[in-house]
């Protein structure tokens with residue numbers, strides 16, 4: 001059984017794609033992420049996400065060694081007050 005969970009990849013979302021067919025799981029997850037989160041993943045990226053050897057930011061494609069680092073990055077950079085707002089406040 002292969003599975004991909006939104007929650008494991010930095011999304012605040014309960015969606016899970018699972019099944020025995022790798023390409024089907026990748027396709028379902030890819031469709032969901034592009035429809036619900038507006039992010040397009042390459043097939044190879046999805047494959048690596050599923051194999052668990054890559055933690056890449058779905059927003060900016062930065063790569064991290066662990067899921068903890070990735071989720072810290074997403075919290076700080078993408079779920080924070082917003083990059084633009086932050087810049088305005090600093091000025």
Ligand SMILES: [Zn+2]
Pocket residue numbers: 006011012013014015032033036037
């Ligand atoms: Zn999702």
Ligand SMILES: [Zn+2]
Pocket residue numbers: 057058059060061062073074077078
């Ligand atoms: Zn990022």
